[in-house]
Amino acid sequence: MTVQVPQQPVTRAGKAPAPRPRIRGRSAAALGVIAGCNAMIQLDDPIVNIALPGMREGLGLSAVGASWVINAYLLAFGGLLLLGGRAGDLLGRRRVFMAGVALFTAAAALRGLAPSGEVLVGVRAVQGAGAALAAPSGLALLLSTFAEGGGRKRAIALCTAAGAVSTAGGLLLAGALTSLGSWRWVLLLDVPAGLAILGLAPLVLDETPRRRGRFDAAGALLSALGAAALVYGLTRAAELPWSEPRVAGWVGAGAVLLAVFAAVERRARQPIVAPRLFADRDRLLAYLGTLAVPGSLIGTYFFLSQFFQRQHGWPAFATACALLPLPVTMAVTAVAAARVERRAGARRMWAAGASLLVAGNLWLATLSVRDSYAASVLPALVLLGAGMACSVLPATVLATSGLSGGEAGGGAGVLNAVQTVGGSVGLAALVTVSSHTGGMAGGFVTSAAFAGLVLLAAALVRGRGR
Structure with missing residues (x-):
């Protein structure tokens, strides 16, 4: 590792400022x-x-x-x-x-x-x-x-x-x-x-050294089939009612397979995912927050792309430019996120980011065709971009802290899997609610509910972060 910390001058109080x-x-x-x-x-x-x-x-x-x-x-x-x-x-x-x-x-x-x-x-x-x-x-x-x-x-x-x-x-x-x-x-x-x-x-x-072990074929097969069935059922839920067998059947099959996978892993000598990963409360909350975060943002691209092109007749390039403030704000905020987290702590930063996600989605829930982009869309996109940047860093840090050398890959796989399933859950929920409420306002309220779940996870974190 070559993370270098320069020497800092000592202040009058006799304490060196926190190094960057x-x-x-x-x-x-x-x-x-x-x-x-x-x-x-x-x-x-x-x-x-x-x-x-x-x-x-x-x-x-x-x-x-x-x-x-x-x-x-x-x-x-x-x-x-x-x-x-x-x-x-x-x-x-x-x-x-x-x-x-x-x-x-x-x-x-x-x-x-x-x-x-x-x-x-x-x-x-x-x-x-x-x-x-x-x-x-x-x-x-x-x-x-x-x-x-x-x-x-x-x-x-x-x-x-x-x-x-x-x-x-x-x-x-x-x-x-x-x-x-x-x-x-x-x-x-x-x-x-x-x-x-x-x-x-x-x-x-x-290169990291190879480790002696085996792939746990049963666990690999069950996790792959369970996650695939769950994701497939949730993607179908974006098109069909939840009561449809092609939705409920696949979601149920995925849930059963993943439950069997969890039981098998507890007995396996070399499990594909170490059960110890789920013994830490803060890590579990980080997984929960990561599961909910995609649902708090996916509606923005899904609904606003259609809103700009269908309601206002904008071409694809103009639509892309209109959505640009969200990722730009996220990038700018992410650059400063590490310094903010060091001063405020993971819990406070995560809660602040989730609150911004709630506010941005509720703002867009009031959007109508008569509203101007500058007054009604742009501020919400800025809130969502800053909220995402302030939510991703604490959750990732909490989810990956305390892992041994042989657990890093498994821990990273779980974090990515939770995020992928969260995206499918979010899209399915948003499309279902918007189709029953007759508009995108219900979808954005649902996104705000997902952001509220992120806020709950942040509130339950025990400390300032590791």
């Missing part, structure tokens, strides 16, 4: 590669959603086929995250990280050349598998590169900022390319980033 951790040298380069991978994976979602109308027209996809372009990725990603984290712990995190990035990048290149919808769906599943290997291994590499404390918090904050910047850039690029060129160009945006990460990773990332 700095990230320099090889650690900075390693952080750049890890943050680049995180940004690439986050960039993929706005890219695909903006390109989806062009895919439907170019490949003759039905509404169901278009939904599978999204679902195939989510099922593979959500189902394999725990296995991906465990693989990094056993085989070496850099090795598994690079394998995931290579798979993700190759699939991103092939999807831009897909001759049919069936091929596109298959490639998207492969891409999800690559992300499931890369994401938890990348977070575990960050944990092994930066020890607990200010340096790690600053690294997590910078990763959050990089993800927000990539979302902002992705919105602009995807909107511009969709308006001026082909949807196939949009789908190739991840390829240069993936190739750069693969070239730099061996130079700046240290």
Whole structure:
């Protein structure tokens, strides 16, 4: 680790001011590669959603086929995250990280050349598998590169900022390319980033030692099938009533499989996820907050994209520009988040971020067609961006603190899996409520309720954070 803390002068009271951790040298380069991978994976979602109308027209996809372009990725990603984290712990995190990035990048290149919808769906599943290997291994590499404390918090904050910047850039690029060129160009945006990460990773990332153990085949199969069934059922809930067997059946099957998985893991000699991860109260609350956070934000992109294009007739690029203040505010706030957390503590910062998320969603719940963008949308986007930045850092720090060397990959896999399932739960709940209330106002109130759950988790945290 090369987190360097410069010597500080002693004050008149005889106490040195709290040093500000700095990230320099090889650690900075390693952080750049890890943050680049995180940004690439986050960039993929706005890219695909903006390109989806062009895919439907170019490949003759039905509404169901278009939904599978999204679902195939989510099922593979959500189902394999725990296995991906465990693989990094056993085989070496850099090795598994690079394998995931290579798979993700190759699939991103092939999807831009897909001759049919069936091929596109298959490639998207492969891409999800690559992300499931890369994401938890990348977070575990960050944990092994930066020890607990200010340096790690600053690294997590910078990763959050990089993800927000990539979302902002992705919105602009995807909107511009969709308006001026082909949807196939949009789908190739991840390829240069993936190739750069693969070239730099061996130079700046240290390999972690292999650990003796086995993969726990029963646990891996149950976790993959359970998470995939749950995610699939929740994605169907965005289109069908909850009472529909294709929704309730899959959600119920996923819940049963995950319950069996938990029972098997308690008896396994080398479980895919260490039960000790769930013995810490603050970590459990961090998982709960991470589960709820996507639901507090997903409605913003989902509802406002349709509001701008259908109600106001704005083109894709103008819509992307209108949404830009959210990720930009998130990036700016995330840069300062580590310093704020060090002074205020994880609990206070997390509660403040959740409160901003509640306020932003309730503000948008009052939005009407007659309202101006500057007075009624822009302030809410700023509140949501700042709230997200102040919510992500404390939850991530609490969820990853106190992990041993052999648990980092599993812990990262759980954190990513909870976030993925949370996104599916949030979208399903928002679409269900908005369809029954007849508008997006109910959806934003539901998002505020998810943010309230984050606030509850923050309030129950025992201390200022580790």
